[in-house]
Amino acid sequence: MSNLETPEFFNAADYFIDRNIRQGKGHKVAIYTEYRNYTYSDLEKMINKTANGMRDIGIRIEDKVMILMLDIPQFYAIFWASIKIGAVPIPVNTMLTPSDYEFYLNDSRARLLAVSEELLPLINDIEGDLPYLRDIIVISEQKGALIPFKQKYKGAAATIKTAFTTHDDVGYWLYSSGSTGSPKGAIHSQDDMVVTSKAYGQGVLGLTEDDICFSAARLFFAYGLGNGMYFPLSVGASAVLSPTPPKPDIMFRYLEKFRPTIFFGIPTLYGQMLEYQDRLDKEKKEKPDPDADHVFSSVRICVSAGEALPADIYHRWKKRYGLDILDGIGSTEMGHIFLSNQPGAIRPGSTGKPVPGYELKIVDDEGVQVPQGEIGTLMVHGDSAAQFYWRKREKSRQTMMGEWINTGDKYYIDKDGFYWCAGRGDDMLKSGGIWVSPLEVENCLDGHEAVFESAVVGYKDEKGLEKPKAFVVLREGFKPSEELAEELKKWVLERLAKFKYPRWVEFVQELPKSSTGKTQRFKLRQEGVEKTT
Numbered sequence: 001m002s003n004l005e006t007p008e009f010f011n012a013a014d015y016f017i018d019r020n021i022r023q024g025k026g027h028k029v030a031i032y033t034e035y036r037n038y039t040y041s042d043l044e045k046m047i048n049k050t051a052n053g054m055r056d057i058g059i060r061i062e063d064k065v066m067i068l069m070l071d072i073p074q075f076y077a078i079f080w081a082s083i084k085i086g087a088v089p090i091p092v093n094t095m096l097t098p099s100d101y102e103f104y105l106n107d108s109r110a111r112l113l114a115v116s117e118e119l120l121p122l123i124n125d126i127e128g129d130l131p132y133l134r135d136i137i138v139i140s141e142q143k144g145a146l147i148p149f150k151q152k153y154k155g156a157a158a159t160i161k162t163a164f165t166t167h168d169d170v171g172y173w174l175y176s177s178g179s180t181g182s183p184k185g186a187i188h189s190q191d192d193m194v195v196t197s198k199a200y201g202q203g204v205l206g207l208t209e210d211d212i213c214f215s216a217a218r219l220f221f222a223y224g225l226g227n228g229m230y231f232p233l234s235v236g237a238s239a240v241l242s243p244t245p246p247k248p249d250i251m252f253r254y255l256e257k258f259r260p261t262i263f264f265g266i267p268t269l270y271g272q273m274l275e276y277q278d279r280l281d282k283e284k285k286e287k288p289d290p291d292a293d294h295v296f297s298s299v300r301i302c303v304s305a306g307e308a309l310p311a312d313i314y315h316r317w318k319k320r321y322g323l324d325i326l327d328g329i330g331s332t333e334m335g336h337i338f339l340s341n342q343p344g345a346i347r348p349g350s351t352g353k354p355v356p357g358y359e360l361k362i363v364d365d366e367g368v369q370v371p372q373g374e375i376g377t378l379m380v381h382g383d384s385a386a387q388f389y390w391r392k393r394e395k396s397r398q399t400m401m402g403e404w405i406n407t408g409d410k411y412y413i414d415k416d417g418f419y420w421c422a423g424r425g426d427d428m429l430k431s432g433g434i435w436v437s438p439l440e441v442e443n444c445l446d447g448h449e450a451v452f453e454s455a456v457v458g459y460k461d462e463k464g465l466e467k468p469k470a471f472v473v474l475r476e477g478f479k480p481s482e483e484l485a486e487e488l489k490k491w492v493l494e495r496l497a498k499f500k501y502p503r504w505v506e507f508v509q510e511l512p513k514s515s516t517g518k519t520q521r522f523k524l525r526q527e528g529v530e531k532t533t
Helices: 012-022 040-056 073-084 098-108 117-124 149-155 192-202 222-235 248-258 267-284 311-321 393-399 438-445 482-493
Strands: 029-032 037-039 064-068 088-091 112-116 135-140 170-176 184-189 212-215 238-240 262-265 301-304 325-330 337-340 359-363 376-381 404-413 419-424 429-431 434-436 451-460 466-474 504-507
Touching: 012 040, 012 073, 012 192, 012 222, 029 040, 037 040, 040 073, 040 149, 064 073, 064 098, 064 117, 073 088, 073 135, 073 170, 073 222, 098 117, 112 117, 117 135, 135 149, 170 192, 184 192, 192 222, 192 337, 212 222, 212 248, 222 238, 222 262, 248 267, 262 267, 267 301, 267 311, 311 325, 337 376, 359 404, 393 404, 429 451, 429 466, 434 438, 438 451, 438 466, 438 482, 466 482, 482 504
Parallel strands: 029 238, 064 088, 064 112, 088 170, 112 135, 212 238, 212 262, 262 301, 301 325, 466 504
Antiparallel strands: 029 037, 170 184, 325 337, 359 376, 376 404, 404 419, 429 434, 451 466
């Protein structure tokens, strides 16, 4: 009996790709794009040739492969080819800075970097050393891999023997931001994607091979990775990929062209799409007609995660399109959504109820479960939990507490069993669905000549969506002004990723401090901060 026939064998690429071929779905479309469609057979061939090419340049089992790529079919090829040969793919955020990528490459010790041609300048601008990186594959959506890897790919065989791995082998990493600003590499097992696919993809969404999934959230997110890749692959369904930023006009165009059945967004985007449609109605001097045929006529359900969905957006969306939005919460550590509103069980403004297969509890500071209605820390237990954080043992112990993951979120449960978010237990905040470390933004602001010290907190805009707000104490000789506030915003914009810059700058005489001198950001989220005059 060969190794591949033993019960211990499990390889995620075999499950998500080859299993569909064995089930006779090779002719079925796996990916829709603006340029062409890819069947499951096309995908298998591209993955196998990529895997052979990677082996040819020396990538071996457990080597790390960093993926800095737009949402294009070749992302699938690099990700699944890595897993097929036992290497470890690590998708990373495409909206960061060269210094961020320098950290990721050196922290992970990735031997290979796959990068979209459009993003290559970010790598070229890295100023420090990259002692572990050995090769770079540059990829274009229309041209495929560029030289020199192009030649390796052209000459590679279209079949390959899958590496022997098991359920508990490392499958992939995802980086999660930390409260100190230092990202943490969350290490996931080979079958974690199977767990989340069955629990949420099939258990909540009822995915079948007839579905077409379209995700505004990018593939480098834990949320987007499931939505736009392994959820549809788990049932032999299809995905729509768009490499362009998820702006309302583009979303509507893709919805109309590809007719997806499930749409995955984030609250900010849902609000923007409503405003965009209202603006078009005003220009046409027409009133919205909920009965008219529209671009969402093919969609059977909408999903939201990444940040809390305001009840107002849910109601406006439901009134306009007649569609429910299932708002939920997931995490990098858990792989995908584990708590969500569900078909037939929706309470706008809440985060819903536990996804089948996950167990939740709310505890106090001593770890004791609190009574219904009281606020505590949300803990989650499920088989998709990450193994640990790379090279961060203490943080692993604080978060991965036995079989439970400490989410860091504050929650309470109402009398009907719905979970309601009451904020974060630390100072992290989300902007556009992406975690932002206050410390990182503060360190940037403090580098400006006018800033003595600063503090950044989450602040809700007029739509109820959280964005960074900065409280700034000025140095002597500088006075508050709207011009200076705009200058500070621009200062951060030029140095950090766009989603991290403060949307508001408020000048104050001093920051609230604890007896040990630590800034008390929670007080800045309350009223009563003394402003400068």
